[in-house]
Amino acid sequence: MGPVFGFSGGQFRPLSESEVQLVHSTAIELLETLGLSQPLASMIDLVCMEGGEISAEGRLLFPKALIEDSISNARRDVVLYSRRPGWDLDLSGSRVHFSTGGAAPSILGNDGTYRDSTVQDLQDAARVTDNLDHIHHFSRSLVARDVPDQRGLDVNTAYACLSGTDKHVSMSISDASHVPEIAQMCYAIAGDEAAFRARPFMTIMVCHVVPPMRFATEACETLEAAVRAGFPVQLISAGQAGATSPASIAGSLVQAVAETLAGLAFVQLIDPNVQAVFAPKPLVADLRTGAMCGGGGEQAILMAGAAQMGRFYDLPTSSIAGITDAKLPDAQHGYEKSLAVALAAQAGANLVTQACGMQASLLGVSLESYVIDNDMLGAIMRTIRGVEVTEENLSAEVIANASLGDGHYLGHADTLNRMKADYIYPDIADRQSPADWQDSGGLDIYSRARARVRDLLAKDAREIIPQQIDRSLRERFDILLPVANSSSP
Amino acid sequence: MGPVFGFSGGQFRPLSESEVQLVHSTAIELLETLGLSQPLASMIDLVCMEGGEISAEGRLLFPKALIEDSISNARRDVVLYSRRPGWDLDLSGSRVHFSTGGAAPSILGNDGTYRDSTVQDLQDAARVTDNLDHIHHFSRSLVARDVPDQRGLDVNTAYACLSGTDKHVSMSISDASHVPEIAQMCYAIAGDEAAFRARPFMTIMVCHVVPPMRFATEACETLEAAVRAGFPVQLISAGQAGATSPASIAGSLVQAVAETLAGLAFVQLIDPNVQAVFAPKPLVADLRTGAMCGGGGEQAILMAGAAQMGRFYDLPTSSIAGITDAKLPDAQHGYEKSLAVALAAQAGANLVTQACGMQASLLGVSLESYVIDNDMLGAIMRTIRGVEVTEENLSAEVIANASLGDGHYLGHADTLNRMKADYIYPDIADRQSPADWQDSGGLDIYSRARARVRDLLAKDAREIIPQQIDRSLRERFDILLPVANSSSP
Numbered sequence A, B: 001m002g003p004v005f006g007f008s009g010g011q012f013r014p015l016s017e018s019e020v021q022l023v024h025s026t027a028i029e030l031l032e033t034l035g036l037s038q039p040l041a042s043m044i045d046l047v048c049m050e051g052g053e054i055s056a057e058g059r060l061l062f063p064k065a066l067i068e069d070s071i072s073n074a075r076r077d078v079v080l081y082s083r084r085p086g087w088d089l090d091l092s093g094s095r096v097h098f099s100t101g102g103a104a105p106s107i108l109g110n111d112g113t114y115r116d117s118t119v120q121d122l123q124d125a126a127r128v129t130d131n132l133d134h135i136h137h138f139s140r141s142l143v144a145r146d147v148p149d150q151r152g153l154d155v156n157t158a159y160a161c162l163s164g165t166d167k168h169v170s171m172s173i174s175d176a177s178h179v180p181e182i183a184q185m186c187y188a189i190a191g192d193e194a195a196f197r198a199r200p201f202m203t204i205m206v207c208h209v210v211p212p213m214r215f216a217t218e219a220c221e222t223l224e225a226a227v228r229a230g231f232p233v234q235l236i237s238a239g240q241a242g243a244t245s246p247a248s249i250a251g252s253l254v255q256a257v258a259e260t261l262a263g264l265a266f267v268q269l270i271d272p273n274v275q276a277v278f279a280p281k282p283l284v285a286d287l288r289t290g291a292m293c294g295g296g297g298e299q300a301i302l303m304a305g306a307a308q309m310g311r312f313y314d315l316p317t318s319s320i321a322g323i324t325d326a327k328l329p330d331a332q333h334g335y336e337k338s339l340a341v342a343l344a345a346q347a348g349a350n351l352v353t354q355a356c357g358m359q360a361s362l363l364g365v366s367l368e369s370y371v372i373d374n375d376m377l378g379a380i381m382r383t384i385r386g387v388e389v390t391e392e393n394l395s396a397e398v399i400a401n402a403s404l405g406d407g408h409y410l411g412h413a414d415t416l417n418r419m420k421a422d423y424i425y426p427d428i429a430d431r432q433s434p435a436d437w438q439d440s441g442g443l444d445i446y447s448r449a450r451a452r453v454r455d456l457l458a459k460d461a462r463e464i465i466p467q468q469i470d471r472s473l474r475e476r477f478d479i480l481l482p483v484a485n486s487s488s489p
Helices: A017-033 A041-049 A064-073 A119-130 A150-164 A176-190 A193-198 A217-228 A249-270 A297-313 A331-346 A367-385 A396-404 A413-421 A434-439 A445-458 A467-476 B017-033 B041-049 B064-073 B119-130 B150-164 B176-190 B193-198 B217-228 B249-270 B297-313 B331-346 B367-385 B396-404 B413-421 B434-439 B445-458 B467-476
Strands: A106-108 A114-116 A137-139 A168-171 A202-207 A233-237 A276-280 A318-320 A351-353 B106-108 B114-116 B137-139 B168-171 B202-207 B233-237 B276-280 B318-320 B351-353
Touching: A017 A064, A017 A249, A017 A297, A017 B396, A041 A249, A064 A249, A106 A367, A119 A137, A119 A150, A119 A367, A119 A445, A137 A351, A150 A168, A150 A176, A150 A202, A176 A193, A176 A202, A176 A217, A176 A467, A202 A217, A217 A233, A217 A249, A233 A249, A249 A276, A249 A297, A249 B396, A276 A297, A276 A318, A297 A318, A297 A331, A297 B367, A331 A351, A331 A367, A331 B331, A331 B367, A331 B445, A367 A445, A367 B297, A367 B331, A396 B017, A396 B249, A445 B331, B017 B064, B017 B249, B017 B297, B041 B249, B064 B249, B106 B367, B119 B137, B119 B150, B119 B367, B119 B445, B137 B351, B150 B168, B150 B176, B150 B202, B176 B193, B176 B202, B176 B217, B176 B467, B202 B217, B217 B233, B217 B249, B233 B249, B249 B276, B249 B297, B276 B297, B276 B318, B297 B318, B297 B331, B331 B351, B331 B367, B367 B445
Parallel strands: A137 A168, A168 A202, A202 A233, A233 A276, A318 A351, B137 B168, B168 B202, B202 B233, B233 B276, B318 B351
Antiparallel strands: A106 A114, B106 B114
16 A cells, blocks of 8 residues: 555634634734743844844744734745655655654563664664554654764664665754754765755654743753754644643643744744744643643643644644553553544644654554554545545435345445555454454464564565665764665665 | 533634534525435324425425424423532533443453443442542443343333433433333332423433434334433434445534424424433444444534534533444543544533443443543533633732742742632543652553442442332333342442
């Protein structure tokens, strides 16, 4: 099957129009009157040239006109390019796409326990998802904890992602001084800098704030460097309701919107042509313990509301959804992920990250989950496609013929024609009769996913980075992953 | 926790306004020009008095005005009464409630295999769900296959449901001649007939059509008898896309709407004051095999479209959602159910049946699934409640205080106040840290649910039917279930 993505969401609108306006006006008011602390010196200069001020407490106040201009001037034509033909992701309108995501420190092993994740795990995650049709984008999901230093971590993270899949890739960078190396690696793979800038196939994810309402100084420096190097950027605010944002769902929403808009204003002052993705990604804490919990209904509706704000602004918008608090890929895993991803997607998020693979409130990844969640994402994408009511699809004549004829539709021409065109079939989800299922071993989907992951990783690796380029990268960078036994391209 | 239900859905509108109008006008046209075959004699009389006709093929054609009148004259104030204080379900507007449902022939046993279901299993299902806060209504889910005859089946089904829970109950009745006995049982429990008619606590579910576009003769007779006996009724059309309705999602939708409207016209001609629930419940077949499959995105979006049609008509509307093709309560179970239930509920279905407990494309029930799905339904209901954007909830002052103060919200008064008011906490879903989870046994949610079901069924049964009434029922009806060791009421 080829890629099936880019259908338009936006039919779910959890906020009324007046609620949307109230969130917007309150966000503007927060930016004007409360502002954000710890701005960069370069940011202060840029914002104050546009009418901003520093408050008595040293907070950077953003004038309403600057925020409104940055919304109206933002690029709507952001495309996340891919090295794989046909897999460019057009984030305009309310087109929906699904991505991995995360920065988990651990991976769920075959023995059902968690262990520290490695750079090989990260490449394996990229390789597994490279094979899965409903995962459209690979965002770094695992932290390679076997890399001893931060610079090496960033370089090897980039290499693991870029060598594991040729779908669009994203990652964060821990320090602005590492941006040039990551950029050089991308330029080399693209051919040269101009080729990368024309079709950048990697996004830099930046949490530019430490909520509440405080800039993350180092991340903002990285953000500035990434924009100047030609990367598309995601502007992420990820407060936790009850911990770093208000316990009120509406309050967490408005704080996330305000913080993300501050980032948008900043990057557009750096480069009016920046490919920026609006990414308010508010999270939720379990108020009984203060620990993050991402599987509840509070998380799902909060994120859907944030996605709707993205649609209100008509900005390329990324959402976080698909967090589960479950430790294993069990029924809880399934229902928590599906609820949140479905609502974010139906609300019109252009790119849903963490939509697959995550476990344990983002603390772990499971390769098996990618395979399971891929089927879930296919089903959700089918719902985004919608009912498609047209005279032809309503089939009045087909209904009359069947009703007046043999009383069923099985084997009819219309049925056979639609079998492939209108339906998405799952990969490992079970649709057997109970007897056949029992005869085939009576397995749950997790067991079937283990077998699929084993098979995928046992295959020779597809050559994602051509050998000659790979050799030159290994000369310039300290790449820890071994040269793969690649199959022919 | 008390009941948490009745929040308003309807924010998800998969069909545009013009799509809704096209579905409606095509349904009317089908009823006017194609009509339905095999009408009852009584139905022909009633419909032809209102301008209907019998076609050359013997099909009953419904005039547009009759259908439009039956939509506009239908009761909007349907309440599904409960014997439990505070648990009446108001189906007006777009209020959402969750229910069991189904007619499964088997149950998933403790050993992970399916066996024929019994009347004791049915009462156990009612008892288990009686304890679960997010299951608001008990619709007969299992067929008691140990009851030898149809009359005994209906009587014992009614008793198993009514003695297992005092939430609102629903069931189907296999033959019109059995309706008086079921009615007498309900009247006796209510005190007398007038008391039951004033607050009927049982709905009769009727599949009044055999799709495509054919009346189910015996079911229509049962429907007529049930309406005359004072029962609220659900009018169910359940064609399967690709088998008994068009493979096109839009075509299946319009056929289901037309068939359900035909039933609505009929019951209102019987009794203009009938409490009727509009229940288009279109299903989907896997076109590769012709077997029913309920877990795909096609099913979820089709049902959400049908729910939206109910909202367009402003009729009390019931949806089927929560079908999974999974045989075990695994990740597939979770994501398939959650997708379909969330979309039906957000589309504004007033009563979502089959929302919990079902397995194996409706062929089986799992008691453990009720416990798992209850947590899912709580999370979904939280998303129906919405973001609730108000000046107070936006918390601008709370944000300013935290930002200018200690930089977090943990332990703040606002946070503590919202902990209970704004959040729904799961019962058995896991939110522990990976280490704590490992220390507590590293179990999946299915294992935890098994323990919870064991505990629930080991408790003395709550006395649902007072002993004196129970004795009189046992004198009048051949009740197979033994007298329970009840705890005090």
